[in-house]
Amino acid sequence: VSRLDGPSESAVLHMIDGSLGAEKNGLKGTAYFDARWPKPPVERGKEPLKGYAFYDHSIHMAAEAVRKSGRLRVVVNDNEPLFQAGDCPDAALYCGWYSLARYVDAFTWRPGALGYHIASAECRTLKKKASRVWCKRMIEEGVSATLGPVAEPYVQAFPVPEVFFGLL
Numbered sequence: 001v002s003r004l005d006g007p008s009e010s011a012v013l014h015m016i017d018g019s020l021g022a023e024k025n026g027l028k029g030t031a032y033f034d035a036r037w038p039k040p041p042v043e044r045g046k047e048p049l050k051g052y053a054f055y056d057h058s059i060h061m062a063a064e065a066v067r068k069s070g071r072l073r074v075v076v077n078d079n080e081p082l083f084q085a086g087d088c089p090d091a092a093l094y095c096g097w098y099s100l101a102r103y104v105d106a107f108t109w110r111p112g113a114l115g116y117h118i119a120s121a122e123c124r125t126l127k128k129k130a131s132r133v134w135c136k137r138m139i140e141e142g143v144s145a146t147l148g149p150v151a152e153p154y155v156q157a158f159p160v161p162e163v164f165f166g167l168l
Contacts, residue, residue, distance in 0.1 A: 002147075006139045007126055018144035022112020029110035031072040032088045033063035033161075034096025038078045055118060055155050059095055061162035066093065082106070091115075093168075094138075095161050101125075101133045109142030114168070116147055118158050123148035 006012040039060035040053070049057050060076065067074040072092055077083055082099055083106035091107040097118035109115075117134035125131035126139075135148035149157065 005126060007136050011139050015139065015144045018111040022144065027092050027112045029072065029090040029092030031066045031074045031093035032083060032091055033059050033076045034083050035059045035076060035078045036080050051155060055161065058161040062095055062165040065162060065166050095165065103132050103134050103137035105141065107141065113143045114145045115143040118155065120152045121149055124150045
């Protein structure tokens with residue numbers, strides 16, 4: 001299920017304008033992927049990754065897919081601290097996690113940018129003025145598209161990053 005919504009009418013109109021501009025002129029900028037740990041080696045005969053480890057690995061795989069496409073410059077952060085203020089200029093794509101209801105203003109968003117942050121209930125307070133959830137703050141700061149749950153989805157309910165960004 002999806003909807004066109006935002007913290008204000010003007011924010012929604014900005015999302016539409018940015019999306020149309022990126023559709024017409026192409027999405028430009030940098031793709032930022034914020035994993036929590038270095039990419040683990042995948043070894044034959046080992047049990048497959050699950051839960052958080054699976055999604056963190058998938059963030060690395062999404063970054064590799066975008067890098068291989070040659071369409072955008074790619075930056076991967078594989079340290080536990082998230083990208084910090086000012087770390088992500090010219091952001092076209094972002095995928096990362098987990099800073100529950102505490103948006104980090106690390107980004108300068110390009111027109112048409114997409115932000116994907118894995119955390120619970122990040123769209124529950126989209127219309128609340130004082131809310132610091134990622135979906136709301138990314139829209140206010142300039143993304144044209146984002147996704148987020150309105151309740152506790154558990155990590156496996158999120159689109160798998162490598163599949164999501166591969167299809168994008």
